[in-house]
Amino acid sequence: LCDFVEKDGRACASIRENLAKTGFEERAKVHRGPAERVLQRLNGLYTLVLADPPYAHEATPTLDRLAESGLSEAGSTILVVEHSSREEGPDLLGGLSQVKTLRHGDSAVSIYR
Numbered sequence: 001l002c003d004f005v006e007k008d009g010r011a012c013a014s015i016r017e018n019l020a021k022t023g024f025e026e027r028a029k030v031h032r033g034p035a036e037r038v039l040q041r042l043n044g045l046y047t048l049v050l051a052d053p054p055y056a057h058e059a060t061p062t063l064d065r066l067a068e069s070g071l072s073e074a075g076s077t078i079l080v081v082e083h084s085s086r087e088e089g090p091d092l093l094g095g096l097s098q099v100k101t102l103r104h105g106d107s108a109v110s111i112y113r
Contacts (some may be wrong), residue, residue: 002028003046005038036062039069046071052082060090067094067112079112 002024006012012032019025031038035053039062049072053059063081066072072079074095081089085103089110092098096112 003042004028004030005035006030006032007034035059036065039066039071042071044071045073046077049077049079050082051079060093063093065094067096069094072096074113077113081110081112083108083110 004012004015006015009032012030015030016025019028019030031041035051049066051059051063051066053062059081063079067079071077072094074097077096079093079096081093083089085106085108087108089098089101089108089112093112099111099113101108101110
């Protein structure tokens with residue numbers, strides 16, 4: 001199963017449309033709202049989290065809460081955060097440690113485990 005979290009209504013509609021086109025609508029759920037509020041409604045342990053916040057440095061408190069929420073676990077969860085290549089991701093997010101940062105042009109992704 002896959003959970004999508006998005007606060008923009010049009011983006012949620014696009015995600016739902018793409019899930020229907022690909023036949024994955026039964027295997028995914030789209031949650032509309034800010035990530036910091038949606039985190040409270042999610043259950044389970046995630047093995048992979050892809051985060052593309054508008055500003056990674058502003059999202060760090062939310063990502064910390066995700067890493068400490070029981071939704072992720074060091075050694076079991078991989079967290080991939082997109083951010084500006086001009087920013088450095090924090091060394092730690094909750095119990096997850098940064099293992100690598102990849103940069104390409106103005107974008108970068110930091111990977112945590």
